[in-house]
Each structure stands twice: as C-alpha cells, then as structure tokens.
Amino acid sequence: MEEPINACGKVVRNSSPLNVLVHVSILFYSYISGDFIMSKFEELKDLVTGLEGDISQFYGKKNKAAGTRVRKAMQEVKKMAQDIRVEVQEMKNK
DSSP states (O other), X not given: OOOOBOTTSOXXXXXXXXXXXXXXXXXXXXXXXXXXXXXXXXXXXXXXXXXXXXXXHHHHHOOHHHHHHHHHHHHHHHHHHHHHHHHHHHHHTO
C-alpha cells in the first residue's frame, strides 16, 4: 500500500497530532517559496485526514485513548485554522 504524500511531497504517516512538528520544515520551505498559506492549508488537510483511524477507533470500538488523540488533534486543527484565518485577514487588509 502506498503512503499518502502531501502537496509538498512529504510522506504523511499515521497523522497523529504529534506529527505536526514534522511539518515545520515544510512551512519554512513554503514560506521561502511564497506558498505559505497553501502549505498551512495542506498541513491542516493532512492532519484532518490522518484523524480518520482514531475517529473510527473511538466511535466504532469505543477506544478511549483514540478519543483523547482526536480531542488533542482537534485542538490543533482549531489553532491551525485560526492561524490561517489571521494570515488571510492580514493579506486582505494590505
């Protein structure tokens, strides 16, 4: 089975909330290349897509640890979405 690859060409493995740190290098590269917002958006999509396994474990198998991972990741989604929103607002107001 092929591993999913995000828009920046990085392999996305079992996208737990902790893998967000891996994307720091992607953000740095994207900032240099001028695709900062799109990179953040791709990172957000990767995080949400990676939650599918934990969500199905929590709702399907009632796995409490998976529920904790989902809650933690959703908090990160909220933070990332807010960062994107602020950046878009700043660009709009220039």
